[in-house]
Amino acid sequence: MAAIEMKNIVKKYGDGFPAVNDISIDVADGEFLILVGPSGCGKSTLLRMIVGLEDITDGDMMIGGKRVNDLAPRDRNLAMVFQNYALYPHLTVYENIAFPLRLAGASDSEVDQKVREASKTLELDEHLERKPGNLSGGQRQRVAMGRAIVREAEAFLFDEPLSNLDAKLRGQMRTEISRLQKRLGITTVYVTHDQTEAMTLGDRVAVLKRGILQQLATPRELYENPANLFVAGFIGSPPMNFLPAKVNGDMVELPFGTVRMPADKAQKAQGKDLLIAGIRPEHFEDASVVDPDKVTDEATFRAKVDVVEWLGNEAYAYVPFEAPPEVQKQLQQLERDLDGESLRTQLVVSLDGASRISEGDEATIWVDARKIHLFDPSTGDNLT
């Protein structure tokens, strides 16, 4: 196993905008790194440069401390698991796993020992005589991983391996990949456009947009401290609310009312006329179910609830509002960046199961002002 270091990696196809623009990421030995972003952000290109399927325009690709820019894919000793797993349909599970060993000229006894060991780890030992066509998607995936394990590859690379599966199977496979990766401790780079996969699988997540690294952090850090509007809007479901805001001292004026923010955060946003406040749905609440000590005029506002969606253990209340044109423009740009994902100009409030707010109510909404982010509308940077 090996660490992977990407140093100022650039990829240009022709004269256009670089598909990968000066990206530096160190993946530690044994780490699970996710590359995530909307279609066309450059994540597959970056992965293909690690494997050697794509030339590197500029920068250094290091694997296990060695520069591999000019090494052929077969000499990098990495195992790539594709969407379709690339199994040989006419070979048994045993022979599929054995394939790289046979290619390398291993003896029968070595092949047998390694295949049996890997298939035990992957719980495939009962299926060794079956053909891929008779296996479930999950089992096929494990065969593909088995092939990587017997090769004793330096790292696993996955390119959207679950995107063809239905939601239920995708969930199961996600857990399985996570469990296996931890058990095997193999350095892994995993490409996805799915933020749930990114958040649940990765030790760290690199968020890309148009070839540029937006943020590299743990899932929790991305969620709690997004570097900019793009990351804030991309991570989280339902997405973070974006509201026009003005800051005066410690007070922040939102479309529904004015709330007091922690002084140190408000301080960082002084001197700007207009800001975009980012508040996640769960950082609002029906004031009637919040600890009464927290419910002050400076932490609540009144709002007319338009729609309530009840999901059993929680509910979402929707409150429409009008954003001024400057903010609308910024949000429309963000929607384009997020691949058309809609950031409707309505507030989404996550309600506790105990809340009795219903449609048409004029309700008192509490906001956890410690959790408000303030973004610069011109750069999108998170100021807080």
Ligand code: ATP
């Ligand atoms: P997706 O999720 O849709 O696969 P991605 O984030 O993996 O997207 P890439 O496939 O890495 O994105 O593509 C990044 C950019 O490079 C895109 O603008 C794409 O059109 C461009 N690109 C990719 N491959 C080539 C190629 N062979 N020739 C020219 N441009 C390319």
